[in-house]
Amino acid sequence: QAVVTQEPSFSVSPGGTVTLTCALSSGSVSTRSYPSWYQQTPGQTPRTLIYNTNVRSSGVPDRFSGSILGNKAALTITGALADDESDYYCALYLGQAIYAFGTGTRVTVL
Amino acid sequence: QVQLVQSGAEVKKPGASVTISCQTSGYTFSTYFMHWVRQAPGQGLEWVGQINPRGDSTRLAQKFQGRVTMTRDTSTSTVYMDLHSLTSDDTAVYYCGRDGSLYAAVNWGQGTLVTVSS
Numbered sequence: 001q002a003v004v005t006q007e008p009s010f011s012v013s014p015g016g017t018v019t020l021t022c023a024l025s026s027g028s029v030s031t032r033s034y035p036s037w038y039q040q041t042p043g044q045t046p047r048t049l050i051y052n053t054n055v056r057s058s059g060v061p062d063r064f065s066g067s068i069l070g071n072k073a074a075l076t077i078t079g080a081l082a083d084d085e086s087d088y089y090c091a092l093y094l095g096q097a098i099y100a101f102g103t104g105t106r107v108t109v110l
Numbered sequence: 111q112v113q114l115v116q117s118g119a120e121v122k123k124p125g126a127s128v129t130i131s132c133q134t135s136g137y138t139f140s141t142y143f144m145h146w147v148r149q150a151p152g153q154g155l156e157w158v159g160q161i162n163p164r165g166d167s168t169r170l171a172q173k174f175q176g177r178v179t180m181t182r183d184t185s186t187s188t189v190y191m192d193l194h195s196l197t198s199d200d201t202a203v204y205y206c207g208r209d210g211s212l213y214a215a216v217n218w219g220q221g222t223l224v225t226v227s228s
Binding site: 040045048051052057058087089093098100102103104 | 145155156169173205219
C-alpha cells in the first residue's frame with residue numbers, strides 16, 4: 001500500500017516562514033490527490049486547516065496556505081506564531097474511496 | 111452548527127469486540143460521508159475507513175478489512191464502527207470526521223479512547 005511521507009520535524013523562528021511537504025511513495029501528488037492538512041496539539045482533536053489542495057477551512061487564518069510544489073503537496077506557514085507549535089498531518093486521496101494520512105511533522109516555534 | 115458526539119471510553123480484553131458511536135447534528139446526515147480515524151498513543155493519525163450514510167456502503171483501509179464494520183442509523187443520525195478481534199495494537203483514540211464533500215474531514219468528534227488490556 002502507498003506510504004505518505006512528511007518531514008519528521010521543523011523549527012521556525014517567530015515571524016518566520018516554513019513549508020512542510022507531503023510525498024507519495026507510489027508517485028506524484030497532484031490536485032487529484034485532494035490533499036488536506038490537519039493541525040493537532042498533543043491530547044487535542046485534529047483541526048482541519050486546508051482541503052482540496054488550497055482551500056482554508058472556516059476560521060483558519062491566512063498565514064496558512066496549501067499548494068502543490070513539484071510532485072508533493074505543501075503547507076506553508078507565513079509569519080509563524082507561538083500558537084502554531086503543533087503536529088501537522090497531511091492526508092491524500094489514493095483513489096477508489098481510499099485515503100491515507102502522512103507520517104506527520106512536528107513544528108517547533110523558537 | 112455541526113456537532114459530532116462520540117461514545118465514551120472503553121476497556122476491552124484481547125479478542126473482544128468494541129462498538130463506537132458518533133451521533134451527529136446540525137446538518138443533513140445522509141448527504142456527507144463519515145470517516146473514521148485512529149491514533150495510537152504517541153503515534154500519528156491513521157485512516158480506518160469511511161461510510162456513505164445514504165446507502166450504507168463502506169470502504170476500509172486494507173489492514174482493517176475483515177475486522178471493521180461500519181453502519182449507520184438514519185433515524186438517530188448516528189454512525190457506528192465495530193472493531194473485532196481486538197489486540198493491544200488497537201489501543202488508540204478513535205475519531206469520527208465528517209467529510210465536507212471535498213475529500214477531507216472538516217468536522218471532528220471529540221474522540222473515543224479504546225484500551226485493550228488483559
